[in-house]
Amino acid sequence: MDNARARVERLFREQAGGIQATLIRLLGDFDLAGEVMQEAFVAALSFWGERGVPDKPRNWLITTARNRAIDRLRQRRRFLASDASASVLAELGDGDAEIELELGQPIADDQLRLIFTCCHPALTVESQIALTLHTLCGLTSEQIARAFLVPLPTLAQRLVRAKKKIRDTRIPYRVPPPELLPERLESVLAVIYLVFNEGYLSASDDGPIRAELCSEAIRLARLVGDLLPTETEPRALLALMLLHDARRSTRLSTSGELILLGDQDRTRWDRQRIEAALTIVEDALKRGGARPFAIQAAIAALHAQAPRPQDTDWRQIAALYGVLVRLHASPVIELNRAAAISMVDGPEAALQLIDSLAARGELANYHLLHATRADCLRRAGRNDEARAAYQRALECEVSDAERRFLERRLAELS
Amino acid sequence: MQYMLLIYGDEKQWLKFSESEQGAIFGEYMRFTQEIVKSGHFKAGDPLDDTTAATTVRVRNGKSLTTDGPFAETKEQLGGYYIVEAPNLDEALKLAARIPSARWGSIEVRPIAKVPA
Numbered sequence: 438m439d440n441a442r443a444r445v446e447r448l449f450r451e452q453a454g455g456i457q458a459t460l461i462r463l464l465g466d467f468d469l470a471g472e473v474m475q476e477a478f479v480a481a482l483s484f485w486g487e488r489g490v491p492d493k494p495r496n497w498l499i500t501t502a503r504n505r506a507i508d509r510l511r512q513r514r515r516f517l518a519s520d521a522s523a524s525v526l527a528e529l530g531d532g533d534a535e536i537e538l539e540l541g542q543p544i545a546d547d548q549l550r551l552i553f554t555c556c557h558p559a560l561t562v563e564s565q566i567a568l569t570l571h572t573l574c575g576l577t578s579e580q581i582a583r584a585f586l587v588p589l590p591t592l593a594q595r596l597v598r599a600k601k602k603i604r605d606t607r608i609p610y611r612v613p614p615p616e617l618l619p620e621r622l623e624s625v626l627a628v629i630y631l632v633f634n635e636g637y638l639s640a641s642d643d644g645p646i647r648a649e650l651c652s653e654a655i656r657l658a659r660l661v662g663d664l665l666p667t668e669t670e671p672r673a674l675l676a677l678m679l680l681h682d683a684r685r686s687t688r689l690s691t692s693g694e695l696i697l698l699g700d701q702d703r704t705r706w707d708r709q710r711i712e713a714a715l716t717i718v719e720d721a722l723k724r725g726g727a728r729p730f731a732i733q734a735a736i737a738a739l740h741a742q743a744p745r746p747q748d749t750d751w752r753q754i755a756a757l758y759g760v761l762v763r764l765h766a767s768p769v770i771e772l773n774r775a776a777a778i779s780m781v782d783g784p785e786a787a788l789q790l791i792d793s794l795a796a797r798g799e800l801a802n803y804h805l806l807h808a809t810r811a812d813c814l815r816r817a818g819r820n821d822e823a824r825a826a827y828q829r830a831l832e833c834e835v836s837d838a839e840r841r842f843l844e845r846r847l848a849e850l851s
Numbered sequence: 852m853q854y855m856l857l858i859y860g861d862e863k864q865w866l867k868f869s870e871s872e873q874g875a876i877f878g879e880y881m882r883f884t885q886e887i888v889k890s891g892h893f894k895a896g897d898p899l900d901d902t903t904a905a906t907t908v909r910v911r912n913g914k915s916l917t918t919d920g921p922f923a924e925t926k927e928q929l930g931g932y933y934i935v936e937a938p939n940l941d942e943a944l945k946l947a948a949r950i951p952s953a954r955w956g957s958i959e960v961r962p963i964a965k966v967p968a
Binding site: 557559605606607608609613616617 | 852938939940941944945960962964
């Protein structure tokens with residue numbers, strides 16, 4: 438009995454996400470899939486305890502869940518003449534043969550289909566993120582709400598609306614055909630990177646949840662990369678996140694203050710992770726050329742490869758940011774380019790770029806615009822202006838770690 | 852599943868096209884319509900007259916109130932529609948992207964709701 442319980446618990450932990458993905462494919466209904474999966478696990482607790490664990494426990498769970506779903510759909514049909522449940526029932530059929538065949542497909546394929554559904558551009562980005570974390574990463578609504586600092590009812594409603602839109606508009610459950618793949622893959626990768634950044638940079642002080650977001654993002658990028666081997670950007674994104682993650686433990690001081698790249702303890706960077714990432718970046722650049730995530734990963738790789746801050750190849754980093762601006766014009770990337778240029782041509786040269794960027798107004802309330810400007814002013818010896826810029830940065834929305842850092846810099850100038 | 856593709860755009864835009872451009876767009880619409888009739892997607896579709904021809908009716912407290920013009924003054928107006936049969940949203944979005952006005956206006960894609968019999 439205890440043995441069966443342990444087995445069920447482990448299967449739930451390791452495979453619930455995959456099993457749910459398969460059930461969503463079979464049933465075409467997120468909520469129904471979630472409910473019957475829970476029931477199947479509960480049923481497994483008593484059945485396996487009495488009669489032993491079946492040969493193929495995963496298939497047993499899926500078949501049991503599917504049969505429960507068929508019962509429910511039949512009941513539903515009795516009450517309301519619902520077209521949808523009739524067509525699902527017809528597709529599900531009554532025989533087990535077809536199911537056996539479909540179960541033969543690797544479970545990862547179902548997760549790949551599911552991520553394209555969850556990240557469909559017909560859903561808002563916030564919904565894409567919430568749905569991905571909920572269905573593919575098994576995070577609870579409470580955990581997602583806490584990680585993204587939104588009230589639980591808002592998050593719950595976001596999930597309900599997204600599932601309803603998938604059902605009502607028939608967002609397909611599949612890997613998109615070649616003509617749609619570039620656009621759709623971009624939105625999948627954007628969601629994965631947003632999840633990672635929320636874990637890496639977010640304002641939430643909840644450490645364990647943030648670590649989980651990072652490792653889930655890495656897991657998803659690996660999954661997408663493995664299943665779409667001819668696409669190089671998923672692999673490049675994976676490398677980029679591994680490179681950031683290798684430095685994670687050195688980003689914050691013991692008092693929770695942000696430590697800049699140049700001041701981090703490089704001996705504590707995870708060399709094994711970095712080496713693994715470097716191989717992936719090289720391959721992505723070789724096969725895919727200059728694509729946005731490949732370039733960003735190359736920049737992160739240059740930082741990771743410098744034994745000391747002063748060994749950093751800033752000239753090449755500035756050039757790579759230049760490539761990135763051309764691929765994907767964005768004021769944030771221009772700001773990063775300016776920061777790199779400050780290390781090559783000095784703070785005054787960078788200030789010219791930053792001031793013209795500031796004049797455009799898009800980043801008026803972005804703390805890093807003011808923080809970068811403040812840093813250049815400080816290094817140029819223009820202390821009064823630097824102080825004002827640090828103060829302006831502190832008026833923007835910043836995380837606690839960044840606030841502590843900015844306050845210390847400001848205090849040092851007084 | 853049926854979807855309605857609602858074609859929105861600035862109706863003044865049409866007057867900004869030259870006569871030959873208008874002819875070309877008209878031809879494009881004809882071809883697109885023929886293509887989706889042939890492929891079995893087409894259920895219905897028509898252009899609408901300008902909003903200058905629109906009249907709006909509201910009934911409040913049993914009294915009907917008729918006003919000249921569209922229900923709301925907006926920058927882009929509903930200029931026409933298609934109703935198509937498509938297996939899923941992606942297919943409907945692909946059809947919507949082929950509508951000539953998608954290049955200067957916007958196409959809103961809405962599933963047609965099933966009314967229980």
